[in-house]
Amino acid sequence: MQPPKMAISMSKKKSRPSKRVVEVEELGFYHTVLYKFLYRAPATLLLLILLFLWSSTTTIISGNIVHVCVSSRKLNNLYCLSAGAQPNFEIPTPVINSSLSNPAGTSGNVKEIVNIVREDPSPIIKNSIDKTRDEEVANAVKDVEEQLRIHRSWKSNSNLATCDGRGIFVYDLPPKFNKDLVGQCGDMIPWTHFCEYFNNEALGEPIWKLGKGWYQTHQYSLEPIFHSRVLRHPCRVYNENEAKLFFVPFYGGLDILRWHFKSVTNDVKDTLALDLVKWLESQGPWIRNSGKDHVLVLGKISWDFRRNINSSWGTRLLELDQLQNPIKLLIERQPWHINDIGIPHPTHFHPHSDDDIIAWQSKIIQSNRKSLVSFAGGARPDASENIRSILIKQCTATDNKKCRFLDCNSGGCDRPESVVELFMESEFCLQPQGDSPTRKSVFDSLVSGCIPVLFDPFTAYYQYPWHLPEDHGKYSVFINQEEVRQMKVNVVERLMKVSVKEREDMRRYIVYELFPGLVYGDSDSKFEKFQDAFSITVNNLLERVSRLESVV
Known part of the structure; x- marks a missing residue:
């Protein structure tokens, strides 16, 4: 559809x-x-x-x-x-x-x-x-x-990155741009023990109940996770003259997060972003190509880095003229900027080897899916246009075999294992947008073998060209949110009409084709058969840099 x-x-x-x-x-x-x-x-x-x-x-x-x-x-x-x-x-x-x-x-x-x-x-x-x-x-x-389409054209045809002439240089930024931000974790989110999420190189504490490779990973941990991996990449070089790709390990999302709950001026919020630009402009590689061969990974949505002069939310990092040329990898891209590229939200699963991936594939393909539909989320009573309340009403009007609801507003989603287990026991997982179009839960459902049901094309279809296929019907069901809002469709009844064969075909595609490329392996992971989300991203970046050089 x-x-x-x-x-x-x-x-x-x-x-x-x-x-x-x-x-x-x-x-x-x-x-x-x-x-x-x-x-x-x-x-x-x-x-x-x-x-x-x-x-x-x-x-x-x-x-x-x-x-x-x-x-x-x-x-x-x-x-x-x-x-x-x-x-x-x-x-x-x-x-x-x-x-x-x-x-x-x-x-x-x-x-x-x-x-x-x-x-x-x-x-x-x-x-x-x-x-x-x-x-x-x-x-x-x-x-x-x-x-x-342009983003997809940058995809590498090779499953393995060849490092010959394509070195990756990782800037050794002053600690204030990354390590010191992690050190402020205790003061970032008042009601959360946020520092716990930065244990095990930002994977968080292990979730033993789910098995090997599962961690209490926070949704905003992508920056340090990616940084740990790129430091160990086989193409990493220590001489900037041998590099084709330059990685800037700035934890911009954590920079924003530390100001969310403090009353400070916009100038204070922008201080680190402006300092970063000043620092980069003093570097030879930046001067040579005006940052076109540089990349930043940002663990929050693009809008948080695009504050307008009439606003107080977020920083102006991505509105600065000097940062228009680099590639920005984000969990949610801004659709009008060609150099914004969406990459998957970090899930709770971080495999170490091919065997870890294969073991999980076997587990979820054989999982007993007791419910047709599930929804893990909360209502948005102060946002009348949001369809969540309608979906909750439709879901709770049936029995658990047809639809199960896990209320996140009541703390039902505080334990990741509760959400993962729910998804593992469901055929379809409802994924309405929340405060922004994308949703980490989409990736949690895919990793659990649950077919995501999407209501807005910007939730996934227009976001992740390197990690999700153009043919969306292979892995998801789309239902127009306007039809739901106008009470023209009962979502549970609509999904009951999807045949068992269609479900099985989608699930096999999710488990065997998509899943390995949606998770980030641990910092020491070694994969031979599969590419994880990190490998796909870096291989495509190297491909893009090579093509840029040939054009120039």
Whole structure:
């Protein structure tokens, strides 16, 4: 089942005769305005488009600058396309408004609606603009898909990295950029013993109940995990003149996390990012190629590093001009930036060898799946557009053989083994988006052999071109969230119609084709038969650097 290209909804209410207040509602989280098309559009058509945008989104005029903004309440963002007197359009950037009381670095649920009073356009103009808008949305999604096609073109054809002439140089950054941040773990999240998650080279404490290779890994531990692995990579070189790829081990996610629950100025939040740029600009390899052969791994979502000047959330790291050329590997990419690449969230499984992978494959393929459907999560009562409450209601209206619900709001998900065991006993795992489109739980379900059910294409389909296939039907089921929101579909009943053979085919593909490439091996792992998520990522980076060099 193929996902729709874009889901758009908005509500409008009368405020006085011939005028209306436009409330900007959810637009499928990522509403993309096709700036290239606007640039090429004739003046008349451009005017029609702007008139439509005036009536259906938030249009703010400041001087000779037009700002077309779309609100997403999942991150409380305004995504703005700004146009001046000349046809010079900027890529949309987030304006985030958030409360410091928001937990664990998510972007809050404070509902913000922008009210603009506008004259109603005439029906003739509106009909013409509706058609134009549909074309714009379709073309916008094509742009996102084209970026993913480019990312996939960088994939290495070899299962094993050849290091001949492709050395990896790991910068020995001053400790304030990484080790010292880990040292502040005790003060990062007030209600969590966060330091425990950095034991065993950031894998966390072992989970013996699940077996060998299972750890209490935190979802924001990707930066030190990746750093430990790259330090031991066989292609690592110690002479920068022998390197083709330069790894910058900056723990930017931990830098952000330490300020989430403290009242500090934006200047304080940006201090380390600016210091990093200053440090890099003093390095010869950076100067030679303007950072194009450099890579950063960031363990939080892209939006946390793209703070707008009108916001207080996160840092401006990825908005700095100097950091536009390097590749940024993130657990959630920003779809308008070609150098943002999504890589898997870290799961709790970190195999050491091929045998560990094979043993787990055997276990999950034979697992007794007692329930058809399960959902591990919590409702979002303060986000009316979120479909979680509907899914919970549909699930709990049946018996446990059809659907089981694990309430994370009541602490049911505090123990990772509870979630993994639930997924191992389920055919399908519901994966609605939370405070942002992506969800670590998607990877937890895949590692458990549970078929993920997705409701937004940005949850996975537009995120991970190196680790998930373009044919999404091989490993997942897609159900349009608008159909759920409008009560047009009962998800449990829909999944009951998926045949046993279809389930088995998807599960075998997940277990034997996808699973090994979705987990990060431990720091000393040795794989001969398989590539894990780390190996796939580094091999593709080396391939990209080689191609860049041949072009230059």
